[in-house]
Each structure stands twice: as structure tokens, then as C-alpha cells.
Amino acid sequence: MKIKVAIVGATGYAGAEIVRLLYNHPNAEVTAVSSVSFEGKQLSEVYPAYKGFCDKVCENQSEVVDKADVVFAALPHGLSEALAKECDEKGKRFIDLGADFRLECEEDYQQWYEKSYDCPELHSKSVYCIPELFRQNVNKDSIIANPGCYPTSISLGLYPALEKGFVETEGIVIDSKSGVTGAGRGLSQTTHYPDCNEAFSPYKVAQHRHTPEIEQSLSHAANEPLKVTFVPHLLPVNRGIVSTMYARLKSGVTEDEVFAAYNKKYENEPFVRVLKKGAVANLKNVKYTNMCDISLHFDKRTNTLIVVSTIDNMVKGAAGQAIQNMNLIFGLPETTGLDLVPPAF
Amino acid sequence: MKIKVAIVGATGYAGAEIVRLLYNHPNAEVTAVSSVSFEGKQLSEVYPAYKGFCDKVCENQSEVVDKADVVFAALPHGLSEALAKECDEKGKRFIDLGADFRLECEEDYQQWYEKSYDCPELHSKSVYCIPELFRQNVNKDSIIANPGCYPTSISLGLYPALEKGFVETEGIVIDSKSGVTGAGRGLSQTTHYPDCNEAFSPYKVAQHRHTPEIEQSLSHAANEPLKVTFVPHLLPVNRGIVSTMYARLKSGVTEDEVFAAYNKKYENEPFVRVLKKGAVANLKNVKYTNMCDISLHFDKRTNTLIVVSTIDNMVKGAAGQAIQNMNLIFGLPETTGLDLVPPAF
Amino acid sequence: MKIKVAIVGATGYAGAEIVRLLYNHPNAEVTAVSSVSFEGKQLSEVYPAYKGFCDKVCENQSEVVDKADVVFAALPHGLSEALAKECDEKGKRFIDLGADFRLECEEDYQQWYEKSYDCPELHSKSVYCIPELFRQNVNKDSIIANPGCYPTSISLGLYPALEKGFVETEGIVIDSKSGVTGAGRGLSQTTHYPDCNEAFSPYKVAQHRHTPEIEQSLSHAANEPLKVTFVPHLLPVNRGIVSTMYARLKSGVTEDEVFAAYNKKYENEPFVRVLKKGAVANLKNVKYTNMCDISLHFDKRTNTLIVVSTIDNMVKGAAGQAIQNMNLIFGLPETTGLDLVPPAF
């Protein structure tokens, strides 16, 4: 018997990607989809690519919870808590792809999202989960806070170095670049083709809302509070994030030691590949899959560790990781439905 | 027990794509790969995307046949016949992604490829097979001539109209546009990024070697010999072909009649979608899959039928169709391993 | 003393491109710009590229005519006639980049634009002018109907063959591909980066409003009314149009004859290059300039003339040709301000 899945916000990019990935999941099936903008329309009218594969009609959010064992929510921030509450009360599992459950500290949420919690009691049941780093915190009743795309690429990239105390916690610089699907399906001048093509620039410089989420994970890794400088850029490709991260190596730390720690950390992780010395992570090698590639580089002249981490922002950075989390809370192998070879081109 | 597959020419784009697609095939496994340029190297050294998924070492062509039940050959023209002979003698199935077995008439081959057949006797065992059109010609001993990318998009698009006699056989114009993977992995100035990006032009105008292959299939459809004007263009995208085809409607043929014939022809074909009136085929809706989308348009002012057909040149136009053909000759459902949802972005 | 230029609709792509090109025009200067959407804003706020080069504040349309000797209008169809009338009454020259004055026959305009003329009397003073083909029709009092982008590429490409009677006037097929700036600055799902990048398809198949304008010019060339099949496609590049055109050669017409006629027609035209036999026109060779490249190809198997014509849709297809027309009516060399080398990359 398959897990019944409802997707709320199914016509956004993350929601649509969950639909695509679940189509080949052997133990789950999409039983309902909802959308505010396209209620009453088939998903394949919004995405003609899906014609014949998912022609489900978008329903009202109020109709879908009862049809599911687990609800994925891909909603703007501020809209997930009420839905989480409904799911919790009805005994449905809830996986939130939005930001409402990601921050452990309500003050951080208030500061960055200008809003308080609607259902504070639910937050004790929620777990922020990049499985490779935090799966031990999850149990079968957890509400899952599915991490943001930038924080996923960054946390996987810096966690081992901070956990082992290889680098200074001050002065970490993170320069990230994201494909345009990261900006969503909504129209804007910035993502209008002639404005976006053959263009490149940072945005929300040192002001992006993923900053506290990044710091939360890295502080856990370092076992002390830390702050980072984080600058995202808009990259003229459809998919993928590359994060280039800079941290000062502590005195005496060797290259071999760092490689060994990363290899050890991820040796049993099917979705993380620590590249060999000399190789450089490239987003093209993870596209359309749940993989994260990490390469490690050492600037001996300035004693700096440079970590390059790359994921597909829509898969490991959103829909894929959400399914990985579903697998986790339902006791399935995490790779179920996600065992995909990245296309070579 | 899985079908054992060897891929000759595995480091070319078509060969590499077969490897990717077969990874998720439940009834087949890659047992050997060969490459002239990269003998002794792991496939994942050539394509780092495959690290951990296919780390097989490229062998010499002479070593791989014995390890397989079926051999896929992705070779430059002129090199497949000898290999086909070896396979035939050893009782191995052979699927050729090159041009050597595609043309039924040796004179055509001589004219367009400037070469005679090396093993004429094999050609009686070979079948040119777009399964949706020609599967009835195949039996379990057939050598498969896997069709070219342009001919696949074009034949699927025009076959029903010609078969039904809806259009004149003279004056057919075919304007095709292909993504850059169609030019292969080899370097050239034309496919150097700054030359190819933000550029567009036709090439081999009315001289492309796929012309006789197109005419062969369309002549079968029309049940009379016909010639077409065929102009391919290089499109600045990685994958996909769009063929826009123009044919004069015979007097009295109605729009409804044409739609009905196309819908009937393909109603049980899982890989062909005839779009509804008003919709337009777009390559983005078939990428990374074995699908072919066809849209039909009528210029009543000039009495012209316009058919737009789109495929992924590397999947339905090469590797995917080859696997579909393998499924066919091994008695598996044709969709086995190929039941993939096109990504929405 | 410089020609004073006002641009109405200066924040659209065509208007903005006129501003850019006129900056280096030795005999003209922009004295006023207007915009409905951005009234009161500097043009360089809308286009930061122009900071320091054109910081003029966008005014109301009603304010700009008096500040100019010539008014360029880049407006949606239906809005130009009133402005043309005002200019005419005030003795100002008027160059319309929209469609209102392009069609000689009001019935065509009614049919394709669903609107009648507001000022029929003005149409006797207006001249549709691709200078290379129609400059003889213009005098210093003419209202200029600046041609559409597709019609410019097509008319320059087919005119000589039709004028000389080399090809049949029936059955002409025109398959055009345009960069995304052709769709304008306005947002739409089709031109949203992730929808448009790595995508390709035709649009408005056999229904594009440029069709009657194309037929008007080609009928003049052939000296008889003709109809064409015209299908435009959206090309994932910023700029440029390639039109691939197919016409049946009349019996006995030779390749040399055709080349000779094209070379003769354009031998003194600085903006048209007829490429040598064997070369193929590519949009990358005309980008950012007023050039039109034409290549000629012969499919002897089907007796078809294939003409490939390429322009920059925003320059020769809009702003550049408008300035060329301004030069023409003000008695300046047509190349003034437009003598630009296409970038090699």
C-alpha cells in the first residue's frame, strides 16, 4: 500500500518538482494537489510537460488534507502553521518546504520575517532536517522543516570543518550563486529573459533571509554561536546552486586531515560526493538529482580553506530533500525514488 | 536475470546517455563499455556526473561483445558493420545508433556517405525501426538500425498525414532546429561557447545526410517515392529538436479529419502526445525523456498543413529510442526503464 | 545645428534602443522622452545601463512634440495616428515604429488589427519604408511607417528573387526565428527566464500580424498579389532574427543568375551583405548593428531556392532602421550614426 501524498501549492516550482519526482517513487503516490492560482485546472494545463503523467485537477487547500497520509506544503512564509496544525490534529504527517518552522529561535523569525509564530506549541514538534546532518533528531511524529536551498548547500559544505574545529568561526564568507528557478514561477523584471540572460549580479547583499538559517546550522556544527557574511547571486541557468565558502584554517590543520574528516563524515551518504583532491565541484554534475558535490581547496598563501558545494536547488535544495525526509519519517530507505543519475549534459 | 548490455562508443554523448538511462532499467544492466579515446579510464572520469553511478573502466571494443547479450554501437558511420557481423556470428543482438544500416538502398548510402556496404548480407537482417511506425517489421533476430534524431522527429510528425493522403507529396518543406548535443562531444569552432551562444543559423542547407533517411520513411508512409526540402539549424540549447513541417493540404481535407487521424494513429502510443487544437509543441516539454510532442496547425489562407514535432534529440532521438528498441526485441514492454516525466523546467 | 528628436514610448525596448543609437549620432540629439509607465522617472532609472549617458526625465506625451523637429513613436498599435496628426499639424516629422501606417489597404488593417483608421487622410502622406527597397517613395514631408522586424528581414531576403521573377509566387514558406527582445519589455510567462531558457517553439502559427505587411512588400516585388505561409518562433537569445525562406525556382533559372541579381540589387547598400556561395547567414554577425546578412542556397533535388536573411531585430528591425529613415528624410547619408561594426562575440 502506497503512502498517499497531498501537495499544497503544487503549481509553484517546488510543488511541481515533487510531483515529477514522486511519479517514479515505488512507495508513494500523489492523491491530491492544491493551488490558489489555478484551482479547478489540471496540473498539466499549467505544466504541459506533465500531460499524461499528472493530469490531476488542482483543488482547494481545504479539500486535500483528508486525502493524504502526508502533506507537503510549498507556500509563502506565514501560511504553513495553520495547515501544520490541521495536519497534526488529523494525524497526518507534515513536511513544510517554506520557512515557518526552520528557525529554532522565534526572535530570529520575528527579525527576519517580521512576524510572530501563530502556533508556538507546534514548534516543539518540528525538526529542521538536512538528513545527512540532523536525521537523528527526527522521529515518526515530527513536523519536518525542510531546509532552504542555500542553507542546504552551505551546511553540507561547512559542517565537517566546523564540527572538527578546523577553521575559525569568525570571518566566514559565503558567496553563493543560484539558478533562476530559485526565484520561483512568479514574474518579475529581474527574471524577464532579456534582463536575466547575459547578465549577472548579486542581490539582497548581506540581507537574505536564509542567513539566520545558515548560522543556526553552522552554530550547531561549531558548538558555539557564529555569524557569517552571506551574499547570493542570480546565475543565468535554470537550475543549480554553487556556494563558494571561505574560512581561515586554524594553525596546524593539514590538508589530509580535512579531506579525511569530510570523507569520513559522508562515507555512507548516498547523496553526498566529496571530490578527490584537484577536482572542482560543478553544478552541471548534480542537476536533476538529489546529489550534493563538495570540493575542498587550500589557499596556503593566506591559510584559507575554500569549500565549493553544489546542489540542484529544486531537488536537494527543495523537492528531493523533502521526499528524502518523507522516506525518513516513514521508515523507507532515504534513496527510495531518488536514485537518479545526473545527466552528463 | 537481467539483460547484459555492452556499449561501444560509450564516451560519446549517445553512448553516455544510454548508460544514464539504463541505470534505472529494471531488466537490463551495463556489463561493459568501450571507448577508443578513453580506453583504460573510468567513464566517471570522462563524465564526473556519473561518479558512484557508473565507474566502469572503458575497455577495448574487442573485449566487450563477449560480456553482453546485446551490443549498442554509437560509432561514426562506416564502423558498425564489422561489429554487427561479430555480434551476429556470436548470437548477440545488435543495435546500431549510427547510419550504416539505416538506408534500405545501397545506392543512397553510397551517394550520401561515399562508401559501399562492407557486409551486404547483413542488411537483409537489419530493420530501420521507429517503433511507433515500424515495429511490425522487427523480430527477435533483427539487427536494429536505430533512426537518426531529425528523421525521428520528422517521421513521427508527417507519417499520419502522408499515410492518409491528406497532403501533396511534392513541395514538402522541413525546417528543423537542434540543440548543440546533436553535434556531439567533439570540439569545433561552431560549438565553442562564445561562437554558439547568442547565435543562430542553419547549416548543411539542403545537404544533410539525414535527408535520404527522412525520404525513405515518408515514402513508405505515402506509398510512393517523394523528396523533401530539409534544412537543419543549430539552436543554442543543450537538448531538443523542433521540426516545423509544411505540406500542401489536398482539396477537401478538413482540420477535424486530420486531428482524428493523428489521434487514432497514436492513441495507444505512450511516447507520442498529439496536442489539442491551439496548443503548440515546445521542446521544453519533452526534455530528458523519450516523449514526442506533435502539434497541428492549418494555414487556411494558403491551404497548408503545418506540423510541429519535438523530441529530446539524445533520448527519443538516440539513446531512449535505442532502449525502446531493445525492449521490443527482448519482448519487454517498450516503456520499461523509460517511463519518465519531463521536467517542467 | 542638430536635429531635435523626441521619443514617445522611450522606455520600451525599441524606444530605449533609439536613445542608445542616437547618443553617437553627430547630427541629432534627443531633446525629450516620454513614457506612460515611468513618467517623472529618469530613463536611467529604468535602464541603469544609461546612467550618465541619458538621465533625461520621462515626460508626458503632450509635452514632447514641441521640443522636437522629429518625433519617433514606439507605441502599441492604435495610438500613433492621433500623435501623427499633431505632429503633422505642427510641422514636425513623424516616424512610427508601430503598425498603424504600415498597411496600404485599410481592409487589411481592419482584418488583422480589428480597428479602422482614425485619420484616413494622413495615410496618403505616409510611406512604408525599408530604405533599400522603397526609398524612392519618400519625400521630405512623408510620415514614415517604419517596418516590422520580421517583414524587414523577409522583404530584403526575397525581394530580388521575386522582382526578377526567379521563383513561383505560390507556395512560399517563411520560417522565422526571433530573439526574446522581440516580445518587448512587458512580463509574460513565455518570457520568464526558466520558461524561455532551454526552450524553443513556434508561436502564432500562421496567424502573426506581420503576415499582411510581408505580403504587401512581396506583392510589390512580384508585381502581383501573393500570399505566404509565415511561422515565427521564439529563440532563446536576446537579439536577432533569422528568416529561412523557401520558394520554388522557375524552370531554367540558374544559381549564378540568382547570385548576380542579389549582388546587383545590393551592391551599393552599406547595410546589406550578400554572402558568398557556401557561406551561411548567422545572426551573431549582425548583432547590435543595422546590418542585414543574406545567404542563398539551392536545393537542386527539389528545385527550391532557400534564402536565409538575418538582422538584429532591435536595430535594422526597429530603432536602427528608424534612424536610417530619419537620415533619409533629413537629407543625411543613411549611414550617419549607424556605421557600426558587429561585435565578433
Place this chain on the structure above:
Amino acid sequence: MKIKVAIVGATGYAGAEIVRLLYNHPNAEVTAVSSVSFEGKQLSEVYPAYKGFCDKVCENQSEVVDKADVVFAALPHGLSEALAKECDEKGKRFIDLGADFRLECEEDYQQWYEKSYDCPELHSKSVYCIPELFRQNVNKDSIIANPGCYPTSISLGLYPALEKGFVETEGIVIDSKSGVTGAGRGLSQTTHYPDCNEAFSPYKVAQHRHTPEIEQSLSHAANEPLKVTFVPHLLPVNRGIVSTMYARLKSGVTEDEVFAAYNKKYENEPFVRVLKKGAVANLKNVKYTNMCDISLHFDKRTNTLIVVSTIDNMVKGAAGQAIQNMNLIFGLPETTGLDLVPPAF
């Protein structure tokens, strides 16, 4: 009387761009071009874009010096000194777009380029010149070392902050992204379209040869030796560099102070635009011109100054700056021939 210009290495991207820009220079003309690979061919055969604009035949390097007042050399490193010597002896001016004269310290050159100086005596006559920063060092007899593309974007971006002592000289991180023309016209797998399109990664991480050149200029600015961490990335666009630079602000330095210093430094510089608070530099706003856009950002949470600097790598990063330097040594206004509006799209 115009300055006679010879370009050695004219078929490389930088050389070809000089040709394009000089075409509209009122006081200079190209009198000779040379190329090793294309000797005897017209430049317009190599770059069909130039047909009719520059059809000069590529000569042997030995033939061009005598035809010129100034020689631009766009050669691989190690080949410029001999040519510089010849020019010097013949009283010709010499502008080197390669690396041979850029480093003031021969040990640095030996370390990074694995080669000693061939003509050490010439180096006392050579001046490394980003005109906005170093024009005071140049006189009419100087051999010009035209700066590299990355160093130009970086030096313009960080110079004022270091000169004023606003930031710490330790721990500076520079994350740069360059369009693909930066890799040159030569073919490589990395720049093969399907490998490069929809891809992104750093390269030569902390090992790029521009590092000592960057440090040289920034050390001058700071008036003390400093080292930086520099990581370049390959960006899937044709043109443009964006450098995102991170430096720790010294205690007490205010945002206003920094803006004021940058505005003051560049207030009379026609090619540098310091953007207003809140604006972000984007490469699309400088493309095809000699402009450099700089935006300033403050991460108050970590006390970090973030400078974003963008140029067109082929213009301000190569050919345009070389012409600016030519103007400088010939006593012309630096903007001569370079007063170009960046296209809005």
C-alpha cells in the same frame, strides 16, 4: 593625420575587439594585422562579422611593426618582450595586452609564469597602467603593460578603500566570475557549448596567475604588502566580469565615509560609475563598453565591506583599456573612440 596602429595577434578575441573599437576611433586607424594561425587570410574570413569593415589580410608579425606608430600585442605570455624590444628600437610605441610586463618584481613573474625576463632593461620603461589609478606614472615613451581583466575589475573596486585605510589588509576575499570569452578563442572541453551552458564552477582555485598582479596594485593602494584569496569562476555568458570582494571594516569607519571616498576618487572618471546606495552592480549594464560599475554594501552584522565591481572583460578588461592607454600616451582625451552607451539588453 591618424595614428597608425598594428595589431599583433589580431585573430584572438582581444585583438579582434581592438579592431572593432578602433573602427570608430576618429584619430587612429588599423594599418596592419598579424596572426600566426591565419597568416594570409582576411580578418573577415576568421570573423565574418567584420566583412566590409575590416577585410585586411593577416600578415607575418615581422612585417607589421614598420607600418605602425603603435603596436598592440595580444600574445601568449613570453612572446611580448622581443617584440617590445623591436618596437622600442624603432621608436614605435608598444602596448602589451599580455602578462610579460605586468609584474614589477621579476621573482613574482618567475614564480607564477615559470620564466625569467628576456629583456630586463625594458622593464624600467614599462608602466602597468589602469589609467584611473596609475596614469601619473605614464609618459609618452612608456611601454604600456595593459592590465588583466580580473585585476582591472578588482583594483578599481578595492583601491579607494585600501588607500583610505578603511579596511584590514588581512583576510580579503575576492570571488570573481567571468564570461567565457575570457578563456579565449581556443577550443577546450570546458568551453564546449554543452559542457559550459547550464553549468557553473570555479577554476584554478586560489592558483590563478592574476593573483600577484592583483596583490601588486592593492599593495600600492594600501602602501604595504598584502595578500588576498582569489577564486575565479566561469560564468555561462559571453562577456563580462563581476568581482564580489569582502574586506573587514576597521572600527569606526562609517558607510557615508566610504561612499564619499569612492565618489571623490572617481568623480571625474568617465569610465567609472559608483552606484547609489542600494543599487547593485550588474554586468549587463557595462557590456560592450569601457565602463566599470561599482556598488558598495555593508554587512553590519559582521562588519564587512562588500564591494561589487563589474566590467566587460573584453573592453575595460582588455581592448578598451588598451585604447584608453593609447589615447593617454598620445595625448588624446582618454574617452576618444570609447564614448559608448552600454546596450540596455
